[in-house]
Structure formats: C-alpha cells, structure tokens
Amino acid sequence: MILTATYARLSGATNRLASPTRFMRYSARLLPWLFGVGVLLTAIGVGGGLFITPPDYQQGDTVRIMYVHVPFAWLASLGYAWLAACSFVSLVWRHPLADLAAAEISPVGAAFTAVCLATGSLWGKPTWGTWWVWDARLTSVFILLVLYIGHIVLLRAYDDDTRGQRTAAIFALIGVVNLPIIKFSVDWWNTLHQPASITLTGAPTIAMSIFWPLPFTAIGFTLIFFGIVFCRLQAAILERQARNQLAARLFASAEG
Amino acid sequence: MTHAPFIIAAYVIALGTPLALTVLAFTRRAAARRVLKGIDNGKAAR
Numbered sequence: 001m002i003l004t005a006t007y008a009r010l011s012g013a014t015n016r017l018a019s020p021t022r023f024m025r026y027s028a029r030l031l032p033w034l035f036g037v038g039v040l041l042t043a044i045g046v047g048g049g050l051f052i053t054p055p056d057y058q059q060g061d062t063v064r065i066m067y068v069h070v071p072f073a074w075l076a077s078l079g080y081a082w083l084a085a086c087s088f089v090s091l092v093w094r095h096p097l098a099d100l101a102a103a104e105i106s107p108v109g110a111a112f113t114a115v116c117l118a119t120g121s122l123w124g125k126p127t128w129g130t131w132w133v134w135d136a137r138l139t140s141v142f143i144l145l146v147l148y149i150g151h152i153v154l155l156r157a158y159d160d161d162t163r164g165q166r167t168a169a170i171f172a173l174i175g176v177v178n179l180p181i182i183k184f185s186v187d188w189w190n191t192l193h194q195p196a197s198i199t200l201t202g203a204p205t206i207a208m209s210i211f212w213p214l215p216f217t218a219i220g221f222t223l224i225f226f227g228i229v230f231c232r233l234q235a236a237i238l239e240r241q242a243r244n245q246l247a248a249r250l251f252a253s254a255e256g
Numbered sequence: 257m258t259h260a261p262f263i264i265a266a267y268v269i270a271l272g273t274p275l276a277l278t279v280l281a282f283t284r285r286a287a288a289r290r291v292l293k294g295i296d297n298g299k300a301a302r
Contacts, residue, residue: 068270
C-alpha cells in the first residue's frame with residue numbers, strides 16, 4: 001500500500017517536473033544564472049589558484065592543476081550518476097524528456113571525463129614521472145570514459161530510436177557499478193593515485209591556504225556543466241518540435 | 257612558476273573544453289530556433 005502510494009507520488013512528480021513545456025520555461029530563466037554565477041565562481045577559483053595560493057612544499061606549482069583536475073573528476077562521476085538516473089526514469093516511467101536528457105548528458109560527461117584524464121596526465125608527468133599508469137583509479141576513470149562513449153554509440157546504433165534509447169539506458173544502468181569502484185579504488189587497491197584528500201564527513205587534509213580556491217572552481221564548473229546540458233536539452237526539444245511539425249506538414253500535404 | 261607548460265596546458269584544456277561546449281550548445285539552440293521560425297513563417301505564408 002505504502003509502496004503503491006510512493007510509486008504514484010514519484011510518478012506524478014516525475015511527470016510534472018519532466019514536462020518539456022515546463023522545462024523550457026524554467027530552464028530559460030535558470031540558464032543566465034547557471035552560466036553567470038558559474039563563470040564568476042570559476043574565475044575567482046582560477047585566479048586564486050594561479051596567482052594567490054602558495055606553491056606546495058613538495059609538488060611546487062604543479063599543485064595548481066588540482067583546481068581544474070578535481071572538479072572535472074567529480075563532474076565525470078556526477079554526470080554519469082545523472083545519466084543513470086535519467087536512464088532509470090526512462091525505463092520505469094518511459095518519459096521522453098528523460099531519454100532526451102540522457103542523450104544530451106553523455107557527450108558532455110564524456111568531454112568532462114576526457115578533460116579529467118588529460119589534466120590528470122599533465123599533473124602526473126611532473127609529480128609521478130609518468131603520463132599514465134594502469135592503476136585502479138586511472139583505469140576505472142578510463143572505463144567511465146568508455147561507458148560514456150558506449151552510451152553515445154548505442155543511442156545511434158539502431159534505426160529505431162526507441163530501441164536505441166532502451167538499450168543505451170540499460171547499458172548506462174549496468175555501468176553504475178563503476179562509480180563506487182572509482183570512489184573506493186584508492187582504498188581497495190594500492191594505487192599510485194593518492195587517497196581522497198576531501199571527504200563529506202571530515203575536514204580536508206590540505207592546508208586551507210592551498211585549499212580555498214577549490215570549492216569555487218568545483219561549484220563554478222558544476223553550474224557550467226548543468227548550464228551546457230540544459231542548453232543542449234533546450235536545443236534537442238526545439239529540434240524535436242521542428243521534426244514533428246515538418247512531419248505533420250508532409251502528412252497533411254500527402255493527404256491533400 | 258615551476259613546470260609552467262604543464263600548468264598552462266591543463267588550464268587551457270580545462271577552460272577551453274567547457275567554453276567550446278557552451279558555444280556549440282548555444283549555436284545548436286539558435287539553429288533549432290531558426291528552423292522552427294522558418295516552419296512557422298512557411299505556415300503563415302500558405
């Protein structure tokens with residue numbers, strides 16, 4: 001009884017929130033704020049990280065790569081969690097906006113994961129002496145990139161869009177198993193990559209004079225990530241409207 | 257600044273990628289709007 005009521009309430013909330021018309025209205029208001037505040041926070045974080053914070057006593061100035069590498073690493077996983085949530089909504093409630101959202105999240109997530117790997121590599125060479133090692137953290141993030149690419153490929157692999165969306169959604173949900181592996185890889189295995197310096201429960205193990213720009217870039221890039229996905233989703237909704245209108249016109253002219 | 261080329265390359269990639277994605281997203285949205293407007297204008301003309 002409780003389960004049925006919860007399902008009905010969740011289903012209603014999903015339908016209300018995922019209405020394309022409502023999404024277009026709210027996202028149009030939200031986009032300038034996402035980009036405006038996102039760019040401002042990123043600028044403060046980047047400026048502080050490049051010009052104000054002191055160099056690390058061991059790593060020297062290369063520690064400044066942290067202010068861009070860490071936010072992209074977080075967003076690579078967060079983006080995939082969002083993709084999986086949309087895939088779940090798409091499979092359970094068959095909501096078309098969830099399918100559109102999943103299709104728009106994966107290319108942005110893939111790009112952010114690639115940036116995470118590239119900046120990590122650029123940080124690894126001067127500090128570890130190598131561009132790449134197949135340790136658990138790096139490998140699991142590389143698998144995340146492959147999962148994103150797999151989702152993009154599967155979406156386009158079928159002539160029937162619905163079949164492609166369904167298969168890609170199942171694939172995305174299976175890939176969720178990689179997220180805890182990424183998170184705990186540095187604890188479960190002996191990795192070259194360092195363990196987490198920042199946790200939700202404890203204070204950061206980084207000196208505050210070096211740490212402070214990181215929340216700015218983390219929140220800034222997160223807002224920009226959401227802004228990019230929302231803008232792409234707006235474009236996808238408009239493209240679908242255009243396709244539907246063109247199809248309706250073709251149908252009408254064929255009938256007439 | 258020690259290892260400046262590594263730091264500069266990391267920042268160029270990290271700032272350039274979201275910038276390029278943003279420009280692409282807005283360009284695509286503007287193109288979709290133009291197509292829809294074209295269809296509406298076509299309807300009005302008939």
